[in-house]
Amino acid sequence: MTAEALLTARGIARQYGQVQALAPLDLSLVRGERVALIGPNGAGKTTLLSILAGVCSATVGTIDWAGGTPLPVGWVPQKPALYPRLTVRENLRLFAGLEGADDALATANGLIAHADLVEFADRRASALSTGTLQRLNLAIALAGQPTILLLDEPTGTLSPDQRHRLWAWMDDLASDDMALVFSTQSLDEAVRHADRIVALVAGRMRVDGSVADLIRLGGGDPGDPDAAEAAFMALVDGTP
Amino acid sequence: MRSLRAGRLLFAKDLRVLVRSRGLLAILIGYPVTIAILLAIALSGGDRRPSVAFVNLDAGSGRTVLVGNERLSVGDYVNRIQQNVDLKRLDPAQAEQALRDSKVTAILTIPQGFVADLASATRSPVITLQTNPRNPIEAQAVERNMEAAIFRLNQALATAYVDQVLNLVKLIQDGGSVSLFGTSGHLEGLKRSEQIVRGMQQALRAAGQPAEAAKADSLITFISGVGDNLNLAKPAARSIASPIRLDIQSGTPGREPLSVLGIAAALVVGLGLLGVLLAAALLSAEREDGAMSRLGRGLVGPGVMITQKAMVSAVAMLVVGMVLLGIVAVATSVTVGRWAIWVLALVVAGLAFGAFGLLIGALARETRTALLASLMITLPLAVVALIPGNDVAYWVSAVAGFGPAARVFQQLLVDPTVSGSLWAGIGLLAGIALAYGVVARLVLSHRMHST
Numbered sequence: 001m002t003a004e005a006l007l008t009a010r011g012i013a014r015q016y017g018q019v020q021a022l023a024p025l026d027l028s029l030v031r032g033e034r035v036a037l038i039g040p041n042g043a044g045k046t047t048l049l050s051i052l053a054g055v056c057s058a059t060v061g062t063i064d065w066a067g068g069t070p071l072p073v074g075w076v077p078q079k080p081a082l083y084p085r086l087t088v089r090e091n092l093r094l095f096a097g098l099e100g101a102d103d104a105l106a107t108a109n110g111l112i113a114h115a116d117l118v119e120f121a122d123r124r125a126s127a128l129s130t131g132t133l134q135r136l137n138l139a140i141a142l143a144g145q146p147t148i149l150l151l152d153e154p155t156g157t158l159s160p161d162q163r164h165r166l167w168a169w170m171d172d173l174a175s176d177d178m179a180l181v182f183s184t185q186s187l188d189e190a191v192r193h194a195d196r197i198v199a200l201v202a203g204r205m206r207v208d209g210s211v212a213d214l215i216r217l218g219g220g221d222p223g224d225p226d227a228a229e230a231a232f233m234a235l236v237d238g239t240p
Numbered sequence: 241m242r243s244l245r246a247g248r249l250l251f252a253k254d255l256r257v258l259v260r261s262r263g264l265l266a267i268l269i270g271y272p273v274t275i276a277i278l279l280a281i282a283l284s285g286g287d288r289r290p291s292v293a294f295v296n297l298d299a300g301s302g303r304t305v306l307v308g309n310e311r312l313s314v315g316d317y318v319n320r321i322q323q324n325v326d327l328k329r330l331d332p333a334q335a336e337q338a339l340r341d342s343k344v345t346a347i348l349t350i351p352q353g354f355v356a357d358l359a360s361a362t363r364s365p366v367i368t369l370q371t372n373p374r375n376p377i378e379a380q381a382v383e384r385n386m387e388a389a390i391f392r393l394n395q396a397l398a399t400a401y402v403d404q405v406l407n408l409v410k411l412i413q414d415g416g417s418v419s420l421f422g423t424s425g426h427l428e429g430l431k432r433s434e435q436i437v438r439g440m441q442q443a444l445r446a447a448g449q450p451a452e453a454a455k456a457d458s459l460i461t462f463i464s465g466v467g468d469n470l471n472l473a474k475p476a477a478r479s480i481a482s483p484i485r486l487d488i489q490s491g492t493p494g495r496e497p498l499s500v501l502g503i504a505a506a507l508v509v510g511l512g513l514l515g516v517l518l519a520a521a522l523l524s525a526e527r528e529d530g531a532m533s534r535l536g537r538g539l540v541g542p543g544v545m546i547t548q549k550a551m552v553s554a555v556a557m558l559v560v561g562m563v564l565l566g567i568v569a570v571a572t573s574v575t576v577g578r579w580a581i582w583v584l585a586l587v588v589a590g591l592a593f594g595a596f597g598l599l600i601g602a603l604a605r606e607t608r609t610a611l612l613a614s615l616m617i618t619l620p621l622a623v624v625a626l627i628p629g630n631d632v633a634y635w636v637s638a639v640a641g642f643g644p645a646a647r648v649f650q651q652l653l654v655d656p657t658v659s660g661s662l663w664a665g666i667g668l669l670a671g672i673a674l675a676y677g678v679v680a681r682l683v684l685s686h687r688m689h690s691t
Binding site for chain 1: 242245246249250253256257260261529530531532533534535536537538539540689
């Protein structure tokens with residue numbers, strides 16, 4: 001794996017009034033890696049992803065991009081961000097157009113095929129099931145051909161079968177060219193689908209490394225199948 | 241170039257979403273249009289004559305009284321009063337009941353001996369007006385109508401009385417038969433009296449009594465002086481009959497001021513609500529749909545979004561405005577012309593209302609909140625804009641563009657010329673649109689990057 005950093009965040013933090021949602025942290029993303037952001041509710045996962053996605057700005061800190069200019073970032077918010085009264089095709093065509101695609105319709109049709117949405121293409125988004133809606137949400141994020149894909153708890157509201165289907169697609173998406181960052185409350189998902197784990201607790205980064213690093217921090221045995229979860233719980237409880 | 245494209249795409253998206261959101265469309269367009277139609281009906285029906293019970297207790301009311309050259313009877317009074325109110329002939333008990341049931345606004349009673357008093361000219365006849373305290377506004381209108389009617393009748397009577405007095409003056413001067421207030425006879429008149437005295441004076445001189453004849457000189461001087469003074473009294477008496485006269489000059493033929501006021505009010509309230517509510521709903525819906533988090537990442541800037549949504553609002557206002565004006569042109573006698581200026585006025589007013597709505601939409605977090613806030617803020621301002629001839633009301637309602645829009649619409653309906661004040665009004669609306677657009681952009685920019 002090449003170690004070229006697509007993005008390097010230094011000392012980024014976010015303050016909402018008197019509340020510090022995210023304490024200053026450093027983070028870099030390299031091509032081809034899959035990063036899981038784990039942490040309990042209110043840990044700062046969404047805030048960190050929002051800053052990286054450009055949805056909100058950091059109160060302090062800087063973000064440097066490879067090549068000096070911001071790279072295309074795909075953003076998959078937890079709640080599908082799309083127009084319920086437009087069809088699947090219209091949503092994709094609109095966002096492809098906004099992303100600057102020369103032929104927005106062709107891009108939309110390509111994404112429909114890619115996301116396995118052909119049978120729903122002319123159905124309004126409001127009529128889709130939760131799982132299909134989340135696939136559309138993800139497909140829209142791909143309309144700008146992103147180099148970095150940020151997903152905020154993409155499987156949080158899905159049933160096990162929907163989750164399985166979505167992960168199958170996301171694992172396919174992960175490539176040497178694209179960095180994929182997802183937040184989750186499921187340690188199992190993080191262990192299965194990420195190369196690297198970033199653990200946030202109460203707005204502070206506690207771990208940035210592999211699963212083994214997490215277990216080591218928790219003082220567990222890497223051979224124990226429950227060691228990662230125990231280490232994570234210890235982090236949340238503030239034991240280590 | 242990319243901003244232009246983004247704005248165009250979002251504009252098309254909004255129109256498509258709007259067309260598909262039938263419930264929202266029905267509320268946003270149906271509600272203001274209904275309000276506009278109801279308001280137009282209510283205001284153009286403002287010249288409805290209030291109902292007044294008429295109780296005639298005068299047995300001699302069929303008699304005609306001759307006042308100078310004016311023949312008057314109770315019937316004349318009734319006919320003249322009926323021009324202002326809808327008189328219902330009832331007996332006293334029925335009238336009381338109708339007043340209690342609020343079927344009439346007032347009871348007008350002609351008392352016994354009314355015509356006799358009028359004929360005698362020695363006592364002022366009294367008409368009684370009893371109003372309904374439960375309907376003070378209409379009662380006040382009836383009181384004013386009746387005061388105006390009585391004033392006009394009194395003026396006619398005064399003129400008739402003065403004419404009669406002047407006839408009497410002429411009789412005193414020239415002599416002749418007299419018939420006044422029931423008495424009749426023959427008068428010699430001042431001129432004839434002077435001739436008689438001069439004849440007697442000559443006869444005395446001829447009889448050799450010059451001293452006696454000279455005594456008649458003072459009498460002749462008196463008679464002549466009285467005649468001259470009575471000549472001067474004629475114009476003075478006419479001016480006393482009507483000291484001040486009101487000259488009402490009618491407006492341009494074919495225009496109906498009250499109807500026009502109603503239509504302009506209906507347009508400004510209906511379209512204003514549409515513009516503000518639509519813009520507020522469009523912007524807050526972006527946030528509610530969650531799309532703002534995608535758009536705000538540099539795909540669409542806040543300025544583009546504000547401009548694009550103000551334009552959607554202006555287009556909606558233009559379409560609904562043209563439909564309403566078409567109805568006015570077809571269904572009423574009000575002339576609607578200068579369509580090109582109407583297009584401009586509706587678009588600029590739409591931008592102003594839209595920008596105001598966008599500010600509310602940018603501040604509100606939910607569509608429901610935005611719509612409720614828009615209604616609560618807009619309705620009072622729209623009502624204030626309907627107060628005619630009040631500068632304070634105008635500037636208060638100008639806060640959301642209602643005052644200037646009302647004046648522009650009224651001018652386009654009433655004034656056949658394109659005046660400088662019309663352009664000033666359109667310019668003010670453009671300024672309001674720009675001001676609110678800038679503020680809404682700042683708020684939206686803050687919202688986009690602080691969530």
